Amino acid sequence: MKLVTGVIKPHQLDAVKDALHALGVAGLTVSEVQGYGRQKGHTEVYRGAEYTVEFLPKVKVEVVTDELDVEKVVDAVATAARTGKIGDGKVWVTPVEEVVRVRTGERGVEAL
Amino acid sequence: MPEIDSGHTAWILTSSALVLLMTPGLALFYGGMTRSKGVLNMLMMCFGAIGVVSLLWIFYGFSLAFSEEVGGSSIGGLFSDLSAAGMRGLFETGEEGGLPILAFAGFQMMFAVITTALIAGAIADRAKFGSWLIFAVIWATLVYFPVAHWVWGAGGWLGEGMGVLDFAGGTAVHINAGAAALALALVLGKRVGWPKEKMKPHNLPLVLLGAGLLWFGWFGFNAGSELAANGISAVALVNTQVATAAAVLGWIFVEWIRFGKPTTLGAASGAIAGLVAITPACAFVEPLGAIAIGAIAGVVCSLCVSLKYKLGYDDSLDVVAVHFVGGVIGSVLIGLLAVEVLADENGLLYGGGVGLLGIQTLGVVVVAVYSFVMAWLIAFAIEKTIGFRVKPEDEVEGIDLTEHAEAGYDFTSTGPSLVGSAPARPAAAPAAPESASSEKVAG
Numbered sequence: 001m002k003l004v005t006g007v008i009k010p011h012q013l014d015a016v017k018d019a020l021h022a023l024g025v026a027g028l029t030v031s032e033v034q035g036y037g038r039q040k041g042h043t044e045v046y047r048g049a050e051y052t053v054e055f056l057p058k059v060k061v062e063v064v065t066d067e068l069d070v071e072k073v074v075d076a077v078a079t080a081a082r083t084g085k086i087g088d089g090k091v092w093v094t095p096v097e098e099v100v101r102v103r104t105g106e107r108g109v110e111a112l
Numbered sequence: 113m114p115e116i117d118s119g120h121t122a123w124i125l126t127s128s129a130l131v132l133l134m135t136p137g138l139a140l141f142y143g144g145m146t147r148s149k150g151v152l153n154m155l156m157m158c159f160g161a162i163g164v165v166s167l168l169w170i171f172y173g174f175s176l177a178f179s180e181e182v183g184g185s186s187i188g189g190l191f192s193d194l195s196a197a198g199m200r201g202l203f204e205t206g207e208e209g210g211l212p213i214l215a216f217a218g219f220q221m222m223f224a225v226i227t228t229a230l231i232a233g234a235i236a237d238r239a240k241f242g243s244w245l246i247f248a249v250i251w252a253t254l255v256y257f258p259v260a261h262w263v264w265g266a267g268g269w270l271g272e273g274m275g276v277l278d279f280a281g282g283t284a285v286h287i288n289a290g291a292a293a294l295a296l297a298l299v300l301g302k303r304v305g306w307p308k309e310k311m312k313p314h315n316l317p318l319v320l321l322g323a324g325l326l327w328f329g330w331f332g333f334n335a336g337s338e339l340a341a342n343g344i345s346a347v348a349l350v351n352t353q354v355a356t357a358a359a360v361l362g363w364i365f366v367e368w369i370r371f372g373k374p375t376t377l378g379a380a381s382g383a384i385a386g387l388v389a390i391t392p393a394c395a396f397v398e399p400l401g402a403i404a405i406g407a408i409a410g411v412v413c414s415l416c417v418s419l420k421y422k423l424g425y426d427d428s429l430d431v432v433a434v435h436f437v438g439g440v441i442g443s444v445l446i447g448l449l450a451v452e453v454l455a456d457e458n459g460l461l462y463g464g465g466v467g468l469l470g471i472q473t474l475g476v477v478v479v480a481v482y483s484f485v486m487a488w489l490i491a492f493a494i495e496k497t498i499g500f501r502v503k504p505e506d507e508v509e510g511i512d513l514t515e516h517a518e519a520g521y522d523f524t525s526t527g528p529s530l531v532g533s534a535p536a537r538p539a540a541a542p543a544a545p546e547s548a549s550s551e552k553v554a555g
Contacts, residue, residue, distance in 0.1 A: 044312065045367070045371045045373060045375055046310070046312050046313055046375070046377050047375075047377055047378065047381060047414075047417045047418075047430060048367070048370070048371070048414070048417050048418045049310045049312075049417075049418070051310055051312055
């Protein structure tokens, strides 16, 4: 099993959710995060004082998936999150050793 | 006893209410510019000024500034005697011009209140509230009441004596408060982290709301200062509007050129700069002159706000750049733009001599130096005795909490906000109600 993590623009969350839903992904975790990549924040001006805001609001989407579906899930997130402009985000994959469904105690792929 | 004129009286009572509204407006204007952990302290410093200065005005403030209105006398043009202290027995007296004396006193009370409150913007986030109240009492007593007498009192040495023109408070209010603000900023020192952390405004809509209330109330401030409802008050009202409009545009054009964007805070600040600058001049210049004063104030004040970074003093909310500089611009430009039909004397650009310009400059310098020195001494004495600043750790934690045991905003009960995407759909699983983090888990 793999954990697919995407850090994306907040406005693309709905598109990513729809794309994952279309793949039949049963669940995902979403959190509000802050960060920057090559986009490097933005500048605000208050009475002539310039403020560099380094950390931009982003959304982190996490999906645990069967290894067979990893490519599809990564593609779905990356494609749906893409606007073509700087700051679109990143998607990465990490291995997952075990998953337990809390309600039933099922383990592994059965628990997804 | 002259007969009371109900029309004039009605306008002055209305103007008094308008001017009072300026102080809560100022509180919001300043409050929005502070960080969210200091907003309540800013509001409280303004409301505290309303509290203490209003009472002082009745006890002895009115008497020190204006007791000649009820038969007192000016002592060397410096202040009036205490014959009107407590304001007892003044209910029936009508003054020249047909106003009840209490209507005049009430109107002037609001000026004393807002002038004191204006100073608070320089020391946002770091002054002990009790020390601020003590400062307000002493400064109003030793500086505002006498200076109001110098400029406006019968026998005052600047106004009647030297001929300094100040229709509604360029010297007595804005330069006076601006110079005191600079002194306080210097005595109290910089906020923890300034200027490395620039401390941006926490609520710009609040700033705009406050600026709007100030603008609204300012019609009473300026057009009420004629102490009558007549042609001159109409001139003051129109000039106030057009100067402010020009100043808004002046400030945002400067920003547009320097930073590429016209900002909300710039528009609000430009409005206040224009209102300040036209205040002394509003009944001495024509509308075209008022537009010139407003435009100059908008541009110059906008350029002056960065001075504090260059010179290294932390005037938190730019009281010096907006009120002091704006007040100087308006007071001095009277010397250039006054017209004889309104001011009894032409300014330099209308064929008058340099005399008025010199007198106006003298008025600016005298009030600025007196207020700065006195405010510095008062603040220094407070700092050395009971202390004027809160402890650094309290400042970092937030002055609202440490001085007032309150927080301006409570977001904990609203729950986690879903990131700025489209509205949640019915298909989405609901978040666990006890979830206190900003994570939303579905599936």
